[in-house]
Amino acid sequence: MTPKVSRFLRDAAPATPCLVVDVDRVAENYGRLKAAMPLARIYYAVKANPAAPILGRLVDMQSCFDAASLEEVRLCLDAGARPEDISFGNTVKKESAIQAAYAAGVRMFAFDSEPELRKLARSAPGAKVYCRILVGNVGAEWPLSKKFGCEVEMARDLMVMARDLGLDPYGISFHVGSQQTRTAAYEAAIARVAMLFTDLKDAGINLRMANLGGGYPVRYRAEVPEIDAFGAAIMGAMVEHFGNALPEILIEPGRFIVGDAGVLSAEVVLVSRKEQDDPVRWVYLDIGRFGGLAETEGEAIKYAFRTPHDGGAEGPVTIAGPTCDSTDTLYEKSNYRLPLALDCGDRVELLSTGAYVTTYASQGFNGFAPLAEHYI
Amino acid sequence: MTPKVSRFLRDAAPATPCLVVDVDRVAENYGRLKAAMPLARIYYAVKANPAAPILGRLVDMQSCFDAASLEEVRLCLDAGARPEDISFGNTVKKESAIQAAYAAGVRMFAFDSEPELRKLARSAPGAKVYCRILVGNVGAEWPLSKKFGCEVEMARDLMVMARDLGLDPYGISFHVGSQQTRTAAYEAAIARVAMLFTDLKDAGINLRMANLGGGYPVRYRAEVPEIDAFGAAIMGAMVEHFGNALPEILIEPGRFIVGDAGVLSAEVVLVSRKEQDDPVRWVYLDIGRFGGLAETEGEAIKYAFRTPHDGGAEGPVTIAGPTCDSTDTLYEKSNYRLPLALDCGDRVELLSTGAYVTTYASQGFNGFAPLAEHYI
Structure with a gap:
């Protein structure tokens, strides 16, 4: 609990139940993560907490945003975010939502299936698209299921199809599960992404982006690794697999920024x-x-x-x-x-x-x- | 799906997702349950669906109401319910909520612990109180835990204390779990209630009410017993254990009325x-x-x-x-x-x-x- 929150609870004694958030701490966390992973562009996972004061502060710090819905896209725009700094990260979208986000200037979209890719080709022509792949979630306290992502072979075929449909086959994403306390999950996932980059190069497609998702842990009852060590391990794996030809790196922290x-x-x-x-x-x-x-x-x-x-x-x-x-x-x-x-x-x-x-x-x-x- | 709902969906094609409720069907379900258990007074479990049109229709049918919170008490009053037809059925209440409900005329309260009983003695003097006991939930698709209710021995002591604190020791309640598909759970629970009636009579306390809770099942994918057979089995158990000296019987259906x-x-x-x-x-x-x-x-x-x-x-x-x-x-x-x-x-x-x-x-x-x- 930060001193500011402590003072507010003591002096204002707000009616319970209530949540009190220290927005300065949000900014500090953003800064810590930026320092731990200087090469990564941060897309704040809006779903973690979409409150306007948080989004506003992150806009001031030049954060980008990962939106789960058209409504979250609008919250980001209302907070002053530029549409080109917003990624529509849900792989399951109504086509009407894709159209509206595209009309608002959003140009980056996630997908993990052929029907979704066809919606994007129809309603967001030329947009940058990235395919989410399934990876292991061992070590996560809030693990994900197979709900999002597809197998690597399918991702390969879909990226080729993305190009053929007039979209920009931009990159690959994965998610190691939320409150992930081990770096091994990232290392294994990064190896799969690197293989896909190579495979697709052979097919004439130069991917330019790796989206490492979120999952960076927060301390609850038990100790968790420091973010610096976490960042170093992840960047080490990127260098090991990509060498000097590092792609653009995106990360999508939510819990780490506001938890x-x-x-x-x-x-x-x-x-x-x-x-x-x-x-x-x-x-x-x-x-x-x-x-x-x-x-x-x-x-x-x-x-x-x-x-x-x-x-x-x-x-x-x-x-x-x-x-x-x-x-x-x-x-x-x-x-x-x-x-x-x-x-x-x-x-x-x-x-x-x-x-x-x-x-x-x-x-x-x-x-x-x-x-x-x-x-x- | 009733014909009315079917027509509405076809003709109005409302934006999705939405819930469409046939309020006539609510009234029919109330009537069917009343017919199956004519000796029981029905306290609709407001939490199942607190929409004003539902509460209003049930007021018209002379239903009573089981409220989980002060806010639900207010919803019932707003719908035209008389305060004497409302039971404040949550055994866990802020004392401020007890005070406000009592001030609004509510005179029946559930409890399952000494601290709650003391709150009631202070803030709802003279009110009818009933103690919830723990019973088995085998057969329920949405079983309850030990969260509500206390062991029978404690219930006995608390009812004596209720009298000594100036409250009206009115009865005993239990809950067999929601979407309960077997009558055996009711029969076992009723046996425990009858024993408590006898024990407390020896202590000079004449309990007058047995609250059999809810749990009456609705058909989802699988067949469930008909409510008539259900009601007959439950009333059979009451007669077996209480003979001619049947207490007032309360039931708290929610899912059965609106599901x-x-x-x-x-x-x-x-x-x-x-x-x-x-x-x-x-x-x-x-x-x-x-x-x-x-x-x-x-x-x-x-x-x-x-x-x-x-x-x-x-x-x-x-x-x-x-x-x-x-x-x-x-x-x-x-x-x-x-x-x-x-x-x-x-x-x-x-x-x-x-x-x-x-x-x-x-x-x-x-x-x-x-x-x-x-x-x-």
């Missing part, structure tokens, strides 16, 4: 036991999985807690949200412990909650209003 | 394969888990699909939503098959989607607007 800039302030609604001698207390907060903490599904992302009683004796807890849905339980198996003195009405903070929280919030499940947000 | 009254209309955004010869196609819709279909988590609720190509040759599919989150995949392991002719731009319908869809929708994940709703 630790945000703190969620919540209230304890109830602390109870299921039977008299049960050692485990149930702690119910006024925010849960449907109020924004969607990434606690399967207890994947393990947020760290601060309470007013930290330092006192602790005991095991199950932590749950406020709705009548019992899947709205955050942590039951992850060995969370909280102070025995914790009680109804206490305010607690969940750290590093700046990413993938606000927009997930349900519009009103069980009647609860969406999460309030403060950008300072 | 099959709703149809979700969606558009196919993309149909693709991950490699050339892959037999499995990926079908991407413009709605997914974060657009309202939260109950597809773990592929728990398996909605039935209608497409314009039904009757033609089919093949295996994975069905996914439109966001860049790969957990936004609906069905990968449930052996869904869809027509081979299905293509981008086709409209499809998801049947029996009237419950637990609209309010779950995220307020804007990946920039997508919440689900549109039409009540006809």
Whole structure:
């Protein structure tokens, strides 16, 4: 928690639940990543947190943007981004969305299938396109499935087809999974991309771009590698496979840029036991999985807690949200412990909650209003 | 799909994704349940779908209401419900919410712990209170955890305490899990409730109410028992355990009342394969888990699909939503098959989607607007 967030929570005591984001920290994180990977162009993954103050600050720092939808493209433009700095990174788009983004000046699009490529040829003629390939996600705390990307052989054929359809076959992308804590996943993926570059050169196509996706980890409960070491390992793999002929390098960080800039302030609604001698207390907060903490599904992302009683004796807890849905339980198996003195009405903070929280919030499940947000 | 919904979709062709609910069907379902369990008072579980046209129609039919939050209490009052017909059924409430509901005239509250009971004694003096106990959920497609309810021994002690704190120890509730397809779960739970009635009578407390919760199933892909047989089995268990001295019986149906009254209309955004010869196609819709279909988590609720190509040759599919989150995949392991002719731009319908869809929708994940709703 940055001193600015801490002061704001103390002085303003905003109604809970709410997210407080230190926008200066966002800028610092951008700077740290830029320093760790100076050759890479940063496309901020807008879906991580599309708030206008964040997008505005990143525009000031000359960031580019990775948009998941036409609506996100518009948010970037509204924040002052130039259309040529926006990549429409969802490989699954309505053709009407492609048309509208193209009309707004967007010229870079992702795809991973022939039908999508044909939509792009019709509705974004001449645009730069990049194909997403499937890669391993071992080491990621929020791994991805096969939902996005195609096999390498298909990617090769599709890039040839892209040229034949009048598009600009620009590059290859992959994603190693979010909150990826190992560099080996990047190294293996980069090797596949390099092979594709070679294969396609033989077919007369000179790819110019490698999009390394996102996944750079944030510290929650456990330590994660430093971004400098991460960046060095990734750039080492690029040099190993591409030598002096490095392509343009794009990265799409989301969590890394905004995650630790945000703190969620919540209230304890109830602390109870299921039977008299049960050692485990149930702690119910006024925010849960449907109020924004969607990434606690399967207890994947393990947020760290601060309470007013930290330092006192602790005991095991199950932590749950406020709705009548019992899947709205955050942590039951992850060995969370909280102070025995914790009680109804206490305010607690969940750290590093700046990413993938606000927009997930349900519009009103069980009647609860969406999460309030403060950008300072 | 009712003829009215079918006509509306054909004639109005509303923009996708949207939910269309036949409010007459809601009324029919209420009537069917009333007929199947004539001795029970129906408390509609507002969280299943809190839309004003639904609440208004149920007020007209003299339904009572089970509210999960102060906001839901207000929705019921706004729809014309009398405060004495509202039960504040969440066992986890902010004390400020209890105060406000009590001030609005609500006099029935659930609880399952001592701290909650003390809140009620302070902020809802004299109110009818009922304690929720833990029971088995075997047979439920959307089972509940231990999040709500306490062990029977604790319930006994808490009801004695309720009397001593000046509250009205009214009854006992349980929940067998949502989309419960077996009556055995009710029968076992009713036996426990009857034992508690006897135990507490010995302590000088005459409980007057048994709240059997919800869980009554709706037909999705698989057949479910008819509600008449269900009601008869449940009432049989009540008579077996209580004889002629039947208590007031409350039930809290949500899904049963609104589930099959709703149809979700969606558009196919993309149909693709991950490699050339892959037999499995990926079908991407413009709605997914974060657009309202939260109950597809773990592929728990398996909605039935209608497409314009039904009757033609089919093949295996994975069905996914439109966001860049790969957990936004609906069905990968449930052996869904869809027509081979299905293509981008086709409209499809998801049947029996009237419950637990609209309010779950995220307020804007990946920039997508919440689900549109039409009540006809």
